[in-house]
Every structure is written in C-alpha cells, then in structure tokens.
Amino acid sequence: MFDEERDHFFCQYSSVELTRSMTDSPRADFDSPWKEALDDYFQEFIAFFFPQIYADIDWNREYEFLDKELQQIVRDAEIGKRYADKLVKVWRKSGIEAWVLAHIEIQAQEETGFGERMFIYNYRLRDRYDRPVVSLAVLGDDRFNWRPSQYQNEFWGCAITFDFPIVKLLDYESRWDELVSSTNPFATVVMAHLKAKETRNNPLDRKLWKFTLTRQLYERGYDREDILKLYRFIDWLLALPEDLELELKQDLDRLQEQQTMPHVTGIERLGSAKVILVQLTRLFGELPSNLQSQVQSLSASQLDELALALLNFTSIEDVTNWLQANPTQQPPWNA
Structure with a gap:
C-alpha cells in the first residue's frame, strides 16, 4: 500500500x-x-x-x-x-x-x-x-x-x-452495536450523523436520540473537554425546535441530579447560548456566523447579562456593539 x-x-x-x-x-x-x-x-x-x-x-x-x-x-x-x-x-x-x-x-x-x-x-x-x-x-x-x-x-x-x-x-447502520461499544470519538460522530438523517422528519425521536447520545458521553468515561467537544457535534447535527431544546435541557438537569455529572454545567451553558441565539434570530433574522460564534463563546455570567440586555436591543448593530463591549472570556464551546 x-x-x-x-x-x-x-x-x-x-x-x-x-x-x-x-x-x-x-x-x-x-x-x-x-x-x-x-x-x-x-x-x-x-x-x-x-x-x-x-x-x-x-x-x-x-x-x-x-x-x-x-x-x-x-x-x-x-x-x-x-x-x-x-x-x-x-x-x-x-x-x-x-x-x-x-x-x-x-x-x-x-x-x-x-x-x-x-x-x-x-x-x-x-x-x-x-x-x-x-x-x-x-x-x-x-x-x-x-x-x-x-x-x-x-x-x-x-x-x-x-x-x-x-x-x-x-454501512455503520448494520454495525450499531460496534459503535455503541467503541470509545473512539468518531463512533459518536457517526452515530450522530446517522441519527440526524434518520430523524429528519421526527423531532421527538431526534430529541430522544440527542439525550441518549449525550448521556453516552458520560457513560463512556470521557473527560470534561471531550464531552464538550462531542456535545458540540451532537448539538449541531441534532438541532431541535426551541420548545424541545428547552425540554432537553430539563432532561439533562434531571440526569445531572440523578447521577451527579459535574460536566453538565458546560452543556447547560451551551443550551443558554442556543436559546439566546433563537431569540436574537427572531428579532433580527439570521445572525452572521461570526456573531453566532461570539455568543457561543460567552461565559455563563455574560450570557445572563446578554439575556437582560437584548430586551432593549432594536437592531443587529446593538448586538454587535454589546459583543464588542463584552469580549469573550473563554474559547468557544468551553464551560
């Protein structure tokens, strides 16, 4: 070869x-x-x-x-x-x-x-x-x-x-058990990809699989950084309507309480960023990708501040100005 x-x-x-x-x-x-x-x-x-x-x-x-x-x-x-x-x-x-x-x-x-x-x-x-x-x-x-x-x-x-x-x-659809048992991160990548296609017209099933794949991140013993990186992939491909995203967040909260999963805090922050992006999109239309990335990079406290500030926003320029005045405190998608 x-x-x-x-x-x-x-x-x-x-x-x-x-x-x-x-x-x-x-x-x-x-x-x-x-x-x-x-x-x-x-x-x-x-x-x-x-x-x-x-x-x-x-x-x-x-x-x-x-x-x-x-x-x-x-x-x-x-x-x-x-x-x-x-x-x-x-x-x-x-x-x-x-x-x-x-x-x-x-x-x-x-x-x-x-x-x-x-x-x-x-x-x-x-x-x-x-x-x-x-x-x-x-x-x-x-x-x-x-x-x-x-x-x-x-x-x-x-x-x-x-x-x-x-x-x-x-071909991996017939090898699902291998994907579930594998600890290679690309097993999760493939599962999320396949379920994104399978549930394209069924948001309830998609929510179930998004929760299942997220839970498996903890069951596989990944460290905090890997969980957040792989959750980003899952979250991107298995996007849900706003109401189901909020339900998923509640499900993850309960999972944390039941199994004491300290890393969920980072995922909760990602959920908060997503809700804010949905709200901004409803107000001003689809945001430029650079603004979306900046919102996703905000810390939990910054997200709380932005949630209050956006009540007074009247244009997308207000979003840009706020982000310029409040630079991100951490890399995107880290807690």
Whole structure:
C-alpha cells in the first residue's frame, strides 16, 4: 500500500453530504462540526476509518497542521467551490516524514464528477509538492449504492485510471452495536450523523436520540473537554425546535441530579447560548456566523447579562456593539 522509496505521502479525505433536516436551524457552515472533529481528533479519525494507514504512522511524534500550505492549494485549484480542510504533517514508523491531506467535501446532492474531483486534488498536490498523495473518501450521503472510488479517462490510447479507498457511513447502520461499544470519538460522530438523517422528519425521536447520545458521553468515561467537544457535534447535527431544546435541557438537569455529572454545567451553558441565539434570530433574522460564534463563546455570567440586555436591543448593530463591549472570556464551546 505504501511506497517505501519515496519520502512523503499525502492523504486526502472527503466527506460528502452531511444531511440537514427540516427541523434543523439554518447553519452558515454546516460542515464546521466535521472540520472541528477532524481537527480535534485527527489521530482517532485515521484509526477509526483507515486502520492500515494508522498502523504506519508513528503517533509518539507530534503531528502538525499546515493550514497555510493548504490554502495555497485551494487558491490555485480554480475548479469551483471546494473544501480542502486540513493538511497534516506526520511521521511514519520508519522515521520518514509524511504529509496527510484531510479534504472535506460537504454537498447536498450526488456529484457525478466526484471521482474526477478527487483526482484533480491528487495531481495538483503532487505537482506542487512533488509528493505521492493518498486520497481517501468518507461518504456521508444516503444513497446506498453510490460508491465512487475511481476516475478513468481515455483518449486516443492515452489513459488514466485513479483508484481511491472509500468509507460509506451508511454501512455503520448494520454495525450499531460496534459503535455503541467503541470509545473512539468518531463512533459518536457517526452515530450522530446517522441519527440526524434518520430523524429528519421526527423531532421527538431526534430529541430522544440527542439525550441518549449525550448521556453516552458520560457513560463512556470521557473527560470534561471531550464531552464538550462531542456535545458540540451532537448539538449541531441534532438541532431541535426551541420548545424541545428547552425540554432537553430539563432532561439533562434531571440526569445531572440523578447521577451527579459535574460536566453538565458546560452543556447547560451551551443550551443558554442556543436559546439566546433563537431569540436574537427572531428579532433580527439570521445572525452572521461570526456573531453566532461570539455568543457561543460567552461565559455563563455574560450570557445572563446578554439575556437582560437584548430586551432593549432594536437592531443587529446593538448586538454587535454589546459583543464588542463584552469580549469573550473563554474559547468557544468551553464551560
């Protein structure tokens, strides 16, 4: 699988069609939670989906995200809208440096030229960096038989055949018990993804699964930071109507009382931020993504202050001015 005669390789990862349901609130960057999950759990991502590659990487050495180098590829591609998300430098067990390209594609419908696009990214990276490129695809759509894994082109005897490995998230529906028993964070990511699609027209079932997946975060023994990161993903994909979000918050409160779960405080803060965002959206329409991020970054005390201040807001400029006067005290989505 690996070319021992070359010093470097790339790995390209593509995830397509993360389905947004009719009950979801609008998202400015629907692919953001997947990008963040990849950023937070790159090692676990490789281990979960591509164990052969995982076995060839020396994880005792630090890996490095090369965002600036990746942005140059994105600018040079000139092939339409693409989401080339993370370029990562790792080390192989042989001691040789290797580069991994994590390419995330989020789209709402089947793309007939998907294989060609994977090939284009592969050869552009190879051309710029003179490195062999390993291209990987994770398909998140709901068409069971759509499994593009090859690009072919032939003209007057000049032929190209480009094969790349794929993972189909739908295949995990029949492996649910494995997901439940796994402690890899991407098991939770896959479960949330599948339930987001399954409950797109059933908000009550969605609320039940959102509670179940959140409870499992504690049952799996994750630490506080992991719980908050994974809850962010669950919360984003399994968005609920406002009334059901409030009911869910009450359910989580009761769960905390019954099982003494100290980390729920952070999740409660996220719930408060969501309620405030709903209120601001009703007043002024959909907020810009940067303002949403700032609200989500506020501390519990700041959220309380904003809840009172918004009673006097008359325009979105009031929101902007308040946030500028009250800079965030912590990174987004931490308690």
